[in-house]
Amino acid sequence: MAVSDLKLRRLLFKTLPVIAALVLLLGALFLIADVKEGSDRFARHYVWVLVSTIAALVVMLASIASRLIKLYRQVRQEKPGARLTATMVRVFLVLTIPPALIVYLFSIQFLNETINGWFDVKVEAALSDSIELGQRFLDMQTLQARNQVRQLADDIDIKPGNQLATQLLRRVSAAGPVELSIMDYRGRAFRTANIDPNELVPSRPSDFALLQAGERGTFAAAEPAPNGSMQVRVLTQLPEQREGINYLIQALYPLPQNFTELAGNIQSEYERFQRVDYLRDSLKQSFILILTLVLMISILLTILAAMNAARRMVRPISELAEATESVAGGDLERVIVSKQHDELGFLIHSFNLMTTELKEASRQNEEARALLRRQREYLRTVLSRLSAGVLSFDGDGYLTTSNESSSTILGIPLHQFEGKSLAEISTQQALIKPLTTRIQTAIDLHESSWREELKLTREGSPLVLMCRGSLLPGYDDGEPGSGSSAGLVVVFDDVTVLDQAQREAAWAEAARRMAHEVKNPLTPIRLSAERLQYKLANKLDEKDQAMLQRATDTIVNQVDALKDLVNDFGDYAQQTATNVGLSQGLAKLNLDALIREVAGMYADPERPQLLDLQLAGGAQPLSGNTGQLRQLLHNLIRNASDAVSGQANAKIEIHSEIDSSQTPNSLVLKILDNGHGLDQAISERLFQPGTTSKKDGSGLGLVISHKIVSQHKGSIQLRNREQGGAVVEVRFPLEV
Amino acid sequence: MITRLKMLSIVSLFSLLLSACQLTDTADTHFSIQSVETDIHNQPIKVDIGLTLKFSAEVEEALNKGVTIPLKVIARIVRDNQLSLVVEDRGYRWEIHYLPMSRHYLLTDMQSKEQTTWARLRHALGSLDRIMVELPPVELEPGNYRLEVKVFLDRRRLPAPMRLPALVSSGWKLETNWYQWPFQISN
Numbered sequence: 001m002a003v004s005d006l007k008l009r010r011l012l013f014k015t016l017p018v019i020a021a022l023v024l025l026l027g028a029l030f031l032i033a034d035v036k037e038g039s040d041r042f043a044r045h046y047v048w049v050l051v052s053t054i055a056a057l058v059v060m061l062a063s064i065a066s067r068l069i070k071l072y073r074q075v076r077q078e079k080p081g082a083r084l085t086a087t088m089v090r091v092f093l094v095l096t097i098p099p100a101l102i103v104y105l106f107s108i109q110f111l112n113e114t115i116n117g118w119f120d121v122k123v124e125a126a127l128s129d130s131i132e133l134g135q136r137f138l139d140m141q142t143l144q145a146r147n148q149v150r151q152l153a154d155d156i157d158i159k160p161g162n163q164l165a166t167q168l169l170r171r172v173s174a175a176g177p178v179e180l181s182i183m184d185y186r187g188r189a190f191r192t193a194n195i196d197p198n199e200l201v202p203s204r205p206s207d208f209a210l211l212q213a214g215e216r217g218t219f220a221a222a223e224p225a226p227n228g229s230m231q232v233r234v235l236t237q238l239p240e241q242r243e244g245i246n247y248l249i250q251a252l253y254p255l256p257q258n259f260t261e262l263a264g265n266i267q268s269e270y271e272r273f274q275r276v277d278y279l280r281d282s283l284k285q286s287f288i289l290i291l292t293l294v295l296m297i298s299i300l301l302t303i304l305a306a307m308n309a310a311r312r313m314v315r316p317i318s319e320l321a322e323a324t325e326s327v328a329g330g331d332l333e334r335v336i337v338s339k340q341h342d343e344l345g346f347l348i349h350s351f352n353l354m355t356t357e358l359k360e361a362s363r364q365n366e367e368a369r370a371l372l373r374r375q376r377e378y379l380r381t382v383l384s385r386l387s388a389g390v391l392s393f394d395g396d397g398y399l400t401t402s403n404e405s406s407s408t409i410l411g412i413p414l415h416q417f418e419g420k421s422l423a424e425i426s427t428q429q430a431l432i433k434p435l436t437t438r439i440q441t442a443i444d445l446h447e448s449s450w451r452e453e454l455k456l457t458r459e460g461s462p463l464v465l466m467c468r469g470s471l472l473p474g475y476d477d478g479e480p481g482s483g484s485s486a487g488l489v490v491v492f493d494d495v496t497v498l499d500q501a502q503r504e505a506a507w508a509e510a511a512r513r514m515a516h517e518v519k520n521p522l523t524p525i526r527l528s529a530e531r532l533q534y535k536l537a538n539k540l541d542e543k544d545q546a547m548l549q550r551a552t553d554t555i556v557n558q559v560d561a562l563k564d565l566v567n568d569f570g571d572y573a574q575q576t577a578t579n580v581g582l583s584q585g586l587a588k589l590n591l592d593a594l595i596r597e598v599a600g601m602y603a604d605p606e607r608p609q610l611l612d613l614q615l616a617g618g619a620q621p622l623s624g625n626t627g628q629l630r631q632l633l634h635n636l637i638r639n640a641s642d643a644v645s646g647q648a649n650a651k652i653e654i655h656s657e658i659d660s661s662q663t664p665n666s667l668v669l670k671i672l673d674n675g676h677g678l679d680q681a682i683s684e685r686l687f688q689p690g691t692t693s694k695k696d697g698s699g700l701g702l703v704i705s706h707k708i709v710s711q712h713k714g715s716i717q718l719r720n721r722e723q724g725g726a727v728v729e730v731r732f733p734l735e736v
Numbered sequence: 737m738i739t740r741l742k743m744l745s746i747v748s749l750f751s752l753l754l755s756a757c758q759l760t761d762t763a764d765t766h767f768s769i770q771s772v773e774t775d776i777h778n779q780p781i782k783v784d785i786g787l788t789l790k791f792s793a794e795v796e797e798a799l800n801k802g803v804t805i806p807l808k809v810i811a812r813i814v815r816d817n818q819l820s821l822v823v824e825d826r827g828y829r830w831e832i833h834y835l836p837m838s839r840h841y842l843l844t845d846m847q848s849k850e851q852t853t854w855a856r857l858r859h860a861l862g863s864l865d866r867i868m869v870e871l872p873p874v875e876l877e878p879g880n881y882r883l884e885v886k887v888f889l890d891r892r893r894l895p896a897p898m899r900l901p902a903l904v905s906s907g908w909k910l911e912t913n914w915y916q917w918p919f920q921i922s923n
Contacts, residue, residue, distance in 0.1 A: 050900060134837045208859050222838050224853050230838065267837040274836070275802035275895070282897040289900065 018301075021060065024053045025297045053293045060300040067307050080325075081318030085310045092306030097299055104295045111287050119277055127273050130266045137259070138222035142232050145253045146220035148176065149234040153249050158182060158242045168193035177251035179203065182238070184247055185214050205250060209235055213248050222255070229260040316344045320351060332359040387493070389465075392472070394487040397422040397443050409465070409494045410435075411458050431458060435465065435492070442469050443488055453495070459717070461687070464499045467492040504707070507689040511569030511700075519566040522559045529555040568700045571631070589626055591667060591732075592618035592656055598633040599654055602641050610650055617656030617667045620734050624712050632708045635701040636671050636728055642694060643675025643726065650674065659731070667732045674725040678718060686718055766790045769915040770865075772885055776876070776919055781823075783811050783869045785885055787912075789861040794907030795889065796857065798898070799841075805832045806893040809885070811869045816880035816918060823874040828867070829890065832860055876921045885915040 071089070074082035156167050168180040172195045181202040183189035187210050192202040203226075205219070212219040213235035225231040232253040237246060255263075276283070319336050326334040332355055338348040380403070383390050389406030391414070393399055398421050402414035410432055417425045422443075426436040434454050442450055449470045456463040472486040533552040537545055592615040604610050622629075637652065644650035653672040658665055678686070679693045687706040692699035702718075709716040714732040721727050771786035789807075791799065799805050812824035829846040840853040841860040854860035869885075888911030891902045902908035 131836055135839070138838065206854060206859065208855050221840075221855060223840055223855075224835065224838060224842065224851075226851075263837050267835060270836055271802035271834075273802075278798060278801035278803065279895055279897045282901050286897045286900060 021056050021297060021301060024056050025294060057296055064300060064303050080321035081314040084317060085314045088310035089306050093303060096302045100295060100299055107291055108288060112284060115280060115284055124273060127270045131270050134263045134266060141255060142220045142222055145232045145234045146218060149236045149249060149251045153236045153238050158238055158240055158247060164191045165193060177253050179252040181250045182247050183250060184245060185210055203252060205233060205235055209233065213237060229257060230255040316340065316348055323351065327355055332362060389492045392487060392489045393439065397440060399425060431456060439488065439490055446471060462496060464496040465492040466495045515566045515570040518562060522563050526556055526559040571704060586623050586625060588621040589624055590618045591622045594629055595633060595654055595656060598630055599637060602637050610652060612651060612653045615656045617658060619658055622667055622732055623735055628708045632705050635705045639701060640671050640673040643673050665734045667734055669730040670727060672725065672727045677720040677724060677726050766792055766910045767887055767912045769885060769912045772915055772917055774883060780873045781871045783885060785867050785869060787865050787887055789864055792907040792910060794905060795910065799832060799834050803895060806890040808890040809869055809887050811871060811885045814882050814884060816882050823871050825869060825871050828869050830864065878921045878923050880920050883917040883919065887912045
C-alpha cells in the first residue's frame with residue numbers, strides 16, 4: 001500500500017509535472033513556428049498554452065525555491081552530501097545557463113534584424129506606388145465610364161413605346177458596358193440588357209450607391225465583380241421622367257482581365273506587406289515572449305534536472321559517508337543497498353566487502369581479546385599465588401603489572417602505581433629506589449637478563465631482595481623477538497630472613513666456638529692468678545706485693561669480663577639453637593607480672609623516681625616463653641638503665657597496653673628513657689651482631705632481643721624521642 | 737500528504753487560469769444586440785437577431801492595414817435551472833476584409849461563402865444589422881429554457897502575433913452581453 005502511494009505521489013508530483021512542462025515547452029515551440037505562418041492550427045490553444053506556460057513557470061520556480069531552501073538548510077546542518085550537492089548544482093548551472101542566455105540574446109538580436117529586414121523601404125514604396133497606379137487607372141476607367149454613361153443617359157429615351165429594351169441592347173458591347181439597367185432609386189430595375197443573354201437578373205447596386213446617385217445625380221466606382229474580376233459600376237440619373245418618376249441608368253464596365261490579375265497580385269502583396277508591417281511589433285513581442293518562456297522553462301527544467309541529477313549522484317556518496325560514520329562508531333552491521341553498476345556501485349560493493357571483512361576481523365579480534373583476557377586472568381592468578389614478587393614494565397619504563405606478593409614484600413600498594421613511570425614510583429616511594437634504579441639501568445642498557453641482590457630498608461629493618469630481570473621480546477616487524485624491547489619483567493624474592501638466618505647461624509657458630517674456646521682457659525687463668533697471689537704474696541716485699549696484688553686483680557677482673565662476654569655469646573648461640581623448639585616452651589603468662597619482677601631488680605631505693613611503671617597489658621594473657629621474655633626485659637631495661645646512668649634526672653618509663661585497633665589485637669610494650677638517645681651512625685644496623693654504642697658492649701643484646709621478639713611473631717622498633725632519649729616499642733600479637 | 741508549498745502552487749495556478757478566463761469575459765458597448773425574435777414552436781428554430789456593430793479605432797486601423805476581422809455569433813438553448821446545453825450553433829461567422837485597390841470592404845459569410853463589397857465600413861457593418869441564425873433541429877421537452885445569443889469579435893482567429901495583445905487590449909474586446917430570453921415548453 002505504501003509502495004503504491006509512493007508511486008502515486010511520484011507520478012503526481014514528479015513525473016506528470018515534468019511531462020506537462022515538456023508538453024508546454026513543445027507547444028510553445030510550435031507556437032513560435034506558427035506565429036509567422038498565421039495559421040489556425042494552434043490558434044484555439046494559444047492563450048491556454050501561454051497561460052499554462054506561465055503557470056508552469058510559477059510552479060517550477062516554487063519547486064526550485066523549495067528545493068534550494070531545503071538544500072540550504074541541509075548545508076547549514078552539515079548533512080552528509082549537502083555541500084557536494086550544492087557544488088554540483090552550482091557547476092551544472094554555470095555550465096548550462098550562460099550558453100542558454102547567449103543563445104537567447106543572439107536569437108533576440110537575430111529575430112529583430114530578420115523581422116526588420118522584411119520591411120524594405122523600397123519595396124514598400126514600390127507597392128504603394130503600384131497600388132496608387134492601379135487606383136488612378138481605376139479612377140480613369142471610372143471617369144471614362146461615367147462620361148460614357150452620362151452620354152447614354154442623354155441619348156436614351158425612356159418614354160413608353162420607345163423600345164427601351166432595344167435601346168439598351170444596342171448599347172451593350174464587349175468593349176463598352178456589359179450590362180445596362182434602368183431602375184428606380186430603390187434599385188428595382190424594370191428594364192435591363194446584358195451582353196450575356198443568360199444573365200437575366202441585373203446586378204443590384206448597394207444602398208450607398210443608390211443614395212449617392214440620388215443625392216449627386218451620379219455614382220461611379222470600381223468594385224470587385226462577383227466572378228472575382230473587377231468592374232466599374234456607374235449610376236446616373238436619367239434626365240427624363242417616366243410617368244412622373246425619376247430613374248437611374250446603371251452600367252457595368254468590366255475591367256480587362258489581365259489588369260484584374262495584375263491588380264489582384266499587387267493588392268494581395270500590398271495587403272500582406274501592410275499586415276506584416278502592422279503586426280511587426282506584435283510579431284516581435286510574441287517571438288520574444290515565447291522565446292523568453294521557452295528559455296525560462298528550459299533553464300528551470302535544467303535547474304530541476306541538475307538538482308535531481310546531483311541528488312541522485314550524491315545519494316550513494318551520502319549513504320557511504322553515513323555508513324562510514326556508523327562503521328567508525330562501531331556499527332559494522334551497516335550494509336548499503338545499491339543497484340548501480342558504475343564506479344559508485346563498485347565503491348559501494350567494496351565498502352560492503354570491507355565492512356564484512358571488518359566484522360570478521362572484529363569477531364576474530366574479540367575472540368583473541370577474550371583469549372588474551374583469559375590468559376591474563378590465568379597469569380594474574382598464577383602470579384598472585386607466587387610467593388615471589390613479579391613486576392613488568394613496558395619499553396619506556398612504565399609499570400604495567402604487579403602481583404600481590406610484590407606489594408607484600410615491599411610493603412607498598414604497587415597496584416596503585418600501575419601505569420606510572422619508574423621515576424614517579426621512586427619519587428613517591430624512596431624505599432624502593434635501589435630497585436627502580438636497577439630496573440631503569442637494565443632498560444637503558446638493554447640487559448637481556450640479570451640477577452642481583454639488593455638491600456633495602458623497610459621501616460628501619462633491612463630488606464634483602466634477590467632480583468632477576470629479563471627483557472621482553474619486541475614485535476616491530478610483526479615477528480616476536482624482532483625490533484626493540486617490549487618491556488621488562490622483574491621477579492624478586494625476600495631473602496632477608498634467609499640472609500639473617502645465615503648471619504645468625506654464622507654468629508651462633510662463632511659464639512659457640514668463642515664460648516668453647518675462650519671460656520675453657522678462663523677458669524685456669526683465674527685460678528692460676530689466684531694461686532700466684534696466694535703463693536707469692538708472703539715472699540715478696542711490700543712494694544712487690546702491691547704490684548702483684550694489682551696484677552692478679554687485673555687478671556681476675558678481665559677474666560670475669562671475658563666470662564661475661566663469653567656468656568653473652570653463649571646466650572646468643574643458645575637462642576639461635578632453640579629457635580626451632582620454641583613452640584614447645586610456650587605458656588600463657590601475664591607480661592605485666594614479669595615486667596614488675598624484672599623491673600624490681602633495677603629499682604634504686606635512693607632514686608624512687610627512676611622507674612615509672614604504667615602497666616595495662618595484663619588484661620589478656622600472652623602466649624610466650626617466660627625465660628626468653630624475662631631475658632628480653634632484662635636486655636631492654638638494662639639498655640635503658642645504661643643510657644640514663646649518671647644523669648641526675650634519670651627516668652625510665654615502662655608501659656604496657658592492649659592495642660585493639662587491629663585484628664588480632666596486640667600487646668604493646670614501650671620502654672622510654674631520657675638518656676642520650678640512639679647513635680644515628682648505627683641506627684640502621686641496630687639488630688646486627690656486633691653493633692653497639694657501649695664501650696664494653698658485646699653488640700649482642702639487641703640482636704638477642706630481636707630474635708626473641710621474632711620468635712614470638714612480634715615486632716620491635718627503636719627510635720629517638722623528640723624530647724630526648726629513646727623509646728623501644730615491642731608488639732606481641734595476641735591470639736584470637 | 738500534499739505540502740503547503742505544493743498546495744500554494746496549485747492555488748496560484750488556478751488563480752492564473754481564472755484570471756485568464758476573466759480576460760475573455762468582458763462585455764463591450766461597441767457591439768450590442770437590439771432585438772431577438774424567434775418562434776420556438778417551428779422547427780428548425782430560427783433566431784432573428786437585430787444588431788448594432790461598430791468597430792473601435794484599433795480594429796479599424798488593423799482592418800485598413802490588411803488584417804481580416806472575424807465576427808462570430810453563438811446562439812444556444814440551455815435548460816433553465818440545470819445549466820445543461822440543449823442545442824447550440826457556433827457556425828455563423830463573418831469576416832471583413834479591406835481591399836486597398838478598390839478601396840472597398842469585402843464582407844464574407846463564412847457559412848455560405850457569399851461575398852459582398854461595400855464602399856464604406858459602416859455600410860458593411862450595417863449589412864449585419866439583422867441576421868438570421870438557424871439552430872439545428874431539436875425536440876424540446878416540457879420545461880423551462882433559455883435562449884442565449886452573443887455576437888463578438890473572434891480574437892482567437894486573429895493572426896497569431898495579435899492574439900496576445902488583443903487579449904489584453906480593451907479596443908479588441910468587441911462583444912455583446914449574453915442576450916437571454918427565457919421561455920417555457922408546456923405539455
